[in-house]
Amino acid sequence: MANDRVERAGHAGAPAQISIVSPAADLARCRWLVLSPHLDDAALSCGGALALFAAMGDAPAVLTICAGQPVGPLTDFARFQHARWGDPADLVGARRDEDRRALALLGATPIWLDVPDCIYRGDRYTTEATLFGPVAPDEAALIAGIAAVVDALWRATARATIVAPLGIGRHVDHQLTRAAVERLVAAGRRVCWYEDFPYVARPGGETQQRALTATMAATWIAIGEYLDRKIEAIATYASQVPTLFGSTEGMTSAVRRFAYPLGARLPGERLWYPAE
Numbered sequence: 113m114a115n116d117r118v119e120r121a122g123h124a125g126a127p128a129q130i131s132i133v134s135p136a137a138d139l140a141r142c143r144w145l146v147l148s149p150h151l152d153d154a155a156l157s158c159g160g161a162l163a164l165f166a167a168m169g170d171a172p173a174v175l176t177i178c179a180g181q182p183v184g185p186l187t188d189f190a191r192f193q194h195a196r197w198g199d200p201a202d203l204v205g206a207r208r209d210e211d212r213r214a215l216a217l218l219g220a221t222p223i224w225l226d227v228p229d230c231i232y233r234g235d236r237y238t239t240e241a242t243l244f245g246p247v248a249p250d251e252a253a254l255i256a257g258i259a260a261v262v263d264a265l266w267r268a269t270a271r272a273t274i275v276a277p278l279g280i281g282r283h284v285d286h287q288l289t290r291a292a293v294e295r296l297v298a299a300g301r302r303v304c305w306y307e308d309f310p311y312v313a314r315p316g317g318e319t320q321q322r323a324l325t326a327t328m329a330a331t332w333i334a335i336g337e338y339l340d341r342k343i344e345a346i347a348t349y350a351s352q353v354p355t356l357f358g359s360t361e362g363m364t365s366a367v368r369r370f371a372y373p374l375g376a377r378l379p380g381e382r383l384w385y386p387a388e
């Protein structure tokens with residue numbers, strides 16, 4: 113009953129109690145803890161880096177924040193989104209299964225929290241505009257709860273670097289994830305940031321990226337042979353590809369374009385660190 117818990121905690125002002133719903137994972141060798149707002153973002157934005165980290169023996173894990181089941185009846189807007197995503201009987205179950213298979217291709221361990229996607233969190237986000245508007249003020253407890261559970265997971269890792277979305281595109285769940293991670297930056301955890309794809313490649317995305325990274329330094333991760341594996345992993349999120357890219361072919365060309373920014377000869381991904 114994640115929704116009830118989140119709502120109650122939200123009103124009480126205390127951090128929300130959030131549970132891990134994936135099978136138990138051994139994080140003792142994990143040196144990269146990559147946060148994914150939804151069941152696809154980590155592969156979309158840094159799937160090549162994940163495959164490279166796995167090949168280096170760094171045992172990356174992908175922690176998806178909004179992997180919880182909806183609670184109660186769906187709003188009209190949630191039903192509209194389900195229809196776009198193929199409308200299986202258990203949509204979140206199907207998306208977790210996509211995530212499990214995609215991350216297996218990349219060599220990363222999936223971890224899922226029971227936070228419901230924003231479209232299931234009451235009537236806060238029931239239009240396309242609110243999906244990309246400000247985070248509802250009464251979700252502060254949810255942000256605190258996410259920060260607490262991420263930090264608890266981090267303590268089980270090999271002092272992993274936390275990799276989190278910049279929040280380009282301003283999807284509320286990406287903003288929520290970023291806000292939780294900013295609490296961990298304040299607590300002294302080592303954090304770097306990835307560019308939210310495909311939002312960064314849409315009109316206005318590059319301007320947002322430049323503003324958000326103005327005081328940061330980029331590290332270029334050459335993903336070479338892993339670009340094809342990244343594309344294969346993204347294709348595994350079959351419920352999402354048509355909405356995001358129109359088709360698998362559209363996805364493939366968009367991912368390839370993103371891997372070769374201005375002047376790049378080899379495919380790569382950028383991670384952003386606070387400047388020294």
Ligand SMILES: [Zn+2]
Nearest residue numbers: 149150153283
């Ligand atoms: Zn997302």
